[in-house]
Amino acid sequence: MNVQESLALPRARDTIGRITPYVPGKSIEEVAAEYGVRDVVKLASNENPLGPSPRALEAVRNGAGEIFRYPDGASGELIALLAERLDVPQDHLVVGNGSDEVIKLLAEAYLEPGDEVIYADPTFSEYAYVARLMGAAEIPVPLDGEWVHDLEAMLSKVTDRTKLVFICNPNNPTGTIVSHERLERFLAALPPQAIMVCDEAYVEYVDDASFPDSLGWVREGKPVVVLRTFSKVYGLAGLRIGYGIAPPYLIENIRRVKEPFNVNRLAQAAACEALRDEEHVGRSVRLNAEERERLRQRLETLGCTVTPSQANFLWVDLGRDCRPVLEALLQRGVIIRGGDAFGQPHHVRITIGKKDENDKLLRNLEQVLL
Ligand SMILES: Cc1ncc(COP(=O)(O)O)c(C=O)c1O
Missing domain, CATH: 3.90.1150.10 (Aspartate Aminotransferase, domain 1)
Incomplete structure (x- = not known):
């Protein structure tokens, strides 16, 4: 051409x-x-x-005959279950078509062109992608010599345009974690317009007691979004379902940009049963x-x-x-x-x-x- x-x-x-x-x-x-x-x-x-759990598979089989009907756009049953399990009110939760979607919704709700997005390098590629998609500036910060987040270096990159700071914890691809104490100090040092995103896709596998209680910060109303998924330990990657937990002033805006029926009904049914099968x-x-x-x-x-x-x-x-x-x-x-x-x-x-x-x-x- x-x-x-x-x-x-x-x-x-x-x-x-x-x-x-x-x-x-x-x-x-x-x-x-x-x-x-x-x-x-x-x-x-x-x-x-x-x-996946056999109970989740059964839920998919049982739900198959109903796929001609739209799903519950609010993922109500799952949100009620999650709220109880995580000890947060229901208005602190949003469910997405994978946590990938929640990351994108967050970016769509909050990123203006020229805003800055800070994340580690190497880390999960979705953070750089959504920054670029929204015309925001990508600010990757190398991990330290032990492949752990270098929070001091990340803090040195924070400006009055910093909008999202992603902490992948444990970090993909390194499997390393940031402790509660370090992350709490980091959060306290962020300026008020910044949101800290704790991507905890692998949280269920963590056995280190110093891992952050990030939901505690959400309950206190801090500008923190915690991301979790059914794709990893729950074995539902092919169905695409994940969720975010954050104070309602953030969730409201994320829910505003989501598609009405973003999570299909088989995924919702399977996730509920996967959660019950401890x-x-x-x-x-x-x-x-x-x-x-x-x-x-x-x-x-x-x-x-x-x-x-x-x-x-x-x-x-x-x-x-x-x-x-x-x-x-x-x-x-x-x-x-x-x-x-x-x-x-x-x-x-x-x-x-x-x-x-x-x-x-x-x-x-x-x-x-x-
Ligand atoms: C750190 C991290 N966050 C999010 C995701 C995406 O998960 P989902 O399948 O829920 O979109 C992955 C998938 O590999 C991941 O490694």
């Missing part, structure tokens, strides 16, 4: 040209077809290897804790450096370019996430799987590395 023709095309917003679409890792089906391998193991997207959550967390430690030790005997993790994945320094390693693993039917996606090509992020899945990874990684 020549320039003349392209000038005649409808013009997208300037900021859209700067957005690079998210590139997900390969799916099990793609790897099986492309490499001709069977029994592909996927340890790349931090999903629950045990899958035994399944407990089993999933125990498996993760055991396998996280075993995998860490075994990876270290292979010469890797593993960052202590509070999540369901490990941030692993291979000491060499990860890309040939990723390719060799794909040929053997194992999918993990390359650190190159996070600007760290010597690292990989490995989701903790079931014991046999982790064993398959270890066997193959040993062949590839040694």
Whole structure:
């Protein structure tokens, strides 16, 4: 197409040209077809290897006949359950089509062009994406030498245009956490126009007692949004459902920009049952804790450096370019996430799987590395 023709095309917003679409890792089906391998193991997207609660699956089956009806736009049953479970009033909650959507709604409600969004580097890519989408300035701040949020450096970037500050806790892809004490001091130092967003997608896996009680800050009415999801320990990533908890003065505005029926009825029904099945959550967390430690030790005997993790994945320094390693693993039917996606090509992020899945990874990684 020549320039003349392209000038005649409808013009997208300037900021859209700067957005690079998210590139997900390969799916099990793609790897099986492309490499001709069977029994592909996927340890790349931090999903629950045990899958969802059987009660959630039953709710989906039971609800299937009703899909011709619009869902409850207010996600009322789920919000009532969450309010009770989390000890917050119902007007402190918003449910989204994944916590991804809640992040986007928050950005749509609060970001003006020129506002500033601060987040760590590396961290979850959605924060930079929504900043760019809204024409806000992206302010990434490198993690410290231990792959932990450098709150002092983040604070030094705060200005009177700072609107959102994202703290991914535990951080994706490193699995590291920020303690209550440090984050409380950080929150107190933020200017009044800034909102601190605690993305706690992996909170259920945390066993470090210094982890923040971020809901306490929400109950006190501080400008804090806590994000949680049903995609990780609850095993419902494919249904897309997550939520935000914040004081009503923030929730009101987030609810204002959401689509009327943003969360489908099967997701709502499954989430309610997943929440009720505490035994399944407990089993999933125990498996993760055991396998996280075993995998860490075994990876270290292979010469890797593993960052202590509070999540369901490990941030692993291979000491060499990860890309040939990723390719060799794909040929053997194992999918993990390359650190190159996070600007760290010597690292990989490995989701903790079931014991046999982790064993398959270890066997193959040993062949590839040694
Ligand atoms: C830190 C973090 N936040 C949010 C999400 C998105 O979760 P959801 O599936 O609820 O959109 C992810 C998914 O990987 C994540 O790692």
